[in-house]
Amino acid sequence: xxxxxxxxxxxxxxxxxxxxxxxxxxxxxxxxxxxxxxxxxxxxxxxxxxxxxxxxxxxxxxxxxxxxxxxxxxxxxxxxxxxxxxxxxxxxxxxxxxxxxxxxxxxxxxxxxxxxxxxxxxxxxxxxxxxxxxxxxxxxxxxxxxxxxxxxxxxxxxxxxxxxxxxxxxxxxxxxxxxxxxxxxxxxxxxxxxxxxxxxxxxxxxxxxxxxxxxxxxxxxxxxxxxxxxxxxxxxxxxxxxxxxxxxxxxxxxxxxxxxxxxxxxxxxxxxxxxxxxxxx
Amino acid sequence: xxxxxxxxxxxxxxxxxxxxxxxxxxxxxxxxxxxxxxxxxxxxxxxxxxxxxxxxxxxxxxxxxxxxxxxxxxxxxxxxxxxxxxxxxxxxxxxxxxxxxxxxxxxxxxxxxxxxxxxxxxxxxxxxxxxxxxxxxxxxxxxxxxxxxxxxxxxxxxxxxxxxxxxxxxxxxxxxxxxxxxxxxxxxxxxxxxxxxxxxxxxxxxxxxxxxxxxxxxxxxxxxxxxxxxxxxxxxxxxxxxxxxxxxxxxxxxxxxxxxxxxxxxxxxxxxxxxxxxxxxxxxxxx
Numbered sequence: 320x321x322x323x324x325x326x327x328x329x330x331x332x333x334x335x336x337x338x339x340x341x342x343x344x345x346x347x348x349x350x351x352x353x354x355x356x357x358x359x360x361x362x363x364x365x366x367x368x369x370x371x372x373x374x375x376x377x378x379x380x381x382x383x384x385x386x387x388x389x390x391x392x393x394x395x396x397x398x399x400x401x402x403x404x405x406x407x408x409x410x411x412x413x414x415x416x417x418x419x420x421x422x423x424x425x426x427x428x429x430x431x432x433x434x435x436x437x438x439x440x441x442x443x444x445x446x447x448x449x450x451x452x453x454x455x456x457x458x459x460x461x462x463x464x465x466x467x468x469x470x471x472x473x474x475x476x477x478x479x480x481x482x483x484x485x486x487x488x489x490x491x492x493x494x495x496x497x498x499x500x501x502x503x504x505x506x507x508x509x510x511x512x513x514x515x516x517x518x519x520x521x522x523x524x525x526x527x528x529x530x531x532x533x534x535x536x537x538x539x540x541x542x543x544x545x546x547x548x549x550x551x552x553x554x555x556x557x558x559x560x561x562x563x564x565x566x567x568x569x570x571x572x573x574x575x576x577x578x579x580x581x582x583x584x585x586x587x588x589x590x591x592x593x594x595x596x597x598x599x600x
Numbered sequence: 601x602x603x604x605x606x607x608x609x610x611x612x613x614x615x616x617x618x619x620x621x622x623x624x625x626x627x628x629x630x631x632x633x634x635x636x637x638x639x640x641x642x643x644x645x646x647x648x649x650x651x652x653x654x655x656x657x658x659x660x661x662x663x664x665x666x667x668x669x670x671x672x673x674x675x676x677x678x679x680x681x682x683x684x685x686x687x688x689x690x691x692x693x694x695x696x697x698x699x700x701x702x703x704x705x706x707x708x709x710x711x712x713x714x715x716x717x718x719x720x721x722x723x724x725x726x727x728x729x730x731x732x733x734x735x736x737x738x739x740x741x742x743x744x745x746x747x748x749x750x751x752x753x754x755x756x757x758x759x760x761x762x763x764x765x766x767x768x769x770x771x772x773x774x775x776x777x778x779x780x781x782x783x784x785x786x787x788x789x790x791x792x793x794x795x796x797x798x799x800x801x802x803x804x805x806x807x808x809x810x811x812x813x814x815x816x817x818x819x820x821x822x823x824x825x826x827x828x829x830x831x832x833x834x835x836x837x838x839x840x841x842x843x844x845x846x847x848x849x850x851x852x853x854x855x856x857x858x859x860x861x862x863x864x865x866x867x868x869x870x871x872x873x874x875x876x877x878x879x880x881x882x883x884x885x886x887x
Contacts, residue, residue: 396876403690404830404876406634406694407634407827407830410823410826411870412873415866415870415873417866418863418866418867421863422863525823529698529699532695536695568705569702569707571702572699572705574699575695575699575702576696576699576700579693579695579699580681580685580696
């Protein structure tokens with residue numbers, strides 16, 4: 320039973336993390352290659368607070384706020400540069416985060432933070448908390464998608480200049496997307512820290528950013544269902560198949576490349592194309 | 601003495617950055633693609649160099665052969681990976697390139713082993729006395745000389761040959777160049793060949809300097825070279841060369857004087873972010 324709980328927990332955390340990137344990259348069209356940095360910020364903040372005696376549920380709030388605040392700063396970058404340059408700026412943010420954390424003794428330096436306390440009710444408690452956070456975030460995503468906010472995001476994603484012409488405050492909505500998305504990543508990070516119960520700078524490096532990007536891309540940029548399915552499968556595949564664990568980066572890298580090269584809309588794009596072929600005369 | 605030592609260290613590192621970043625800026629200038637997988641070719645060049653020398657080849661043969669082989673593979677990457685993506689947004693090619701790079705690193709790990717390779721008898725290790733009391737290994741001198749040589753050759757190619765003129769015409773306006781009878785595909789092939797060959801040269805040089813080639817040795821240069829071409833003003837070859845040397849020297853001093861607050865590899869990105877925020881058009885371009 321505990322094995323299933325572990326798998327379900329990492330699955331829920333991965334879905335939350337991937338959907339938080341999907342909100343920025345999919346909904347609003349702003350690419351982030353440093354999303355793991357916000358995951359890391361949430362993880363460090365939550366870990367430090369629970370070690371100081373806070374409960375995790377409470378510690379998740381400052382984790383989200385800190386990650387969201389830094390996310391707003393990085394979001395300002397998206398007002399200056401676009402597309403591939405935003406991608407390498409956010410990539411730089413990711414490297415900067417790891418480079419700074421590595422040198423901070425207060426954060427454990429290279430070694431990181433270990434023996435992070437377990438949550439109330441142990442592993443099942445963490446699973447419950449992770450699933451609640453995931454469910455809330457999914458509901459938030461669906462709500463945003465259907466609201467005026469989602470419409471504004473989509474118009475920015477399609478064509479920023481046209482959106483501006485129609486009177487949409489592009490800067491405001493871009494920043495909002497970054498704040499919501501990075502705060503979501505902060506919560507995911509806080510949960511992750513208490514799931515693994517050990518964190519170090521290398522847990523939040525470029526590889527993690529690419530991994531979460533792989534989930535979004537393979538699932539289909541912008542699709543809630545597609546990204547959730549891809550995150551669930553890609554996060555648990557290494558646990559089930561030793562082969563996948565050994566060649567994790569080869570598989571993730573190839574998946575990213577092949578998806579971009581042959582099916583830029585990911586799983587959801589393929590499914591939609593098949594559906595339409597089947598149902599059109 | 602520490603000052604000279606650090607400056608030379610920075611110069612050598614800067615020359616390596618220049619060789620890697622040149623290929624990247626050539627590709628960006630021509631196709632507007634940020635070619636991250638370029639660093640995979642750098643690693644591959646280093647592996648070829650070590651394998652050829654360990655099989656009994658002379659170091660000169662190793663350098664030439666590695667450059668030619670990697671150059672051809674570079675053309676292959678263009679045809680297989682980038683050509684079909686040219687009409688898509690540049691971001692798609694960038695992400696595809698990152699995927700390709702990560703997969704390539706893993707393939708190297710599987711084929712060549714996770715612990716890296718070394719020369720069984722490292723060439724060019726003798727110490728040469730430059731002036732009294734100051735020694736420098738032959739490999740470091742070799743890095744600087746070869747970089748200057750090949751970059752000069754490239755400059756001459758671009759300035760005074762038919763191919764160079766065709767290349768410059770294609771960079772400034774592909775459609776116009778094509779209408780004047782320039783074979784654009786050929787220009788792109790040559791572009792990828794030269795850029796990849798320079799990366800292979802950098803790879804062999806780094807193998808000589810550190811006598812170790814690991815599957816992940818391209819990871820940091822891959823992203824740092826992106827930072828360099830942005831700092832150099834994107835598409836400007838001269839800017840890229842200056843940015844490479846400057847970064848080499850800044851890092852070499854920064855490690856000593858700022859090492860306690862910032863990781864060495866984060867310095868480039870701190871600069872990258874500052875420059876992109878203040879001058880998105882690059883440091884050296886006037887507009």
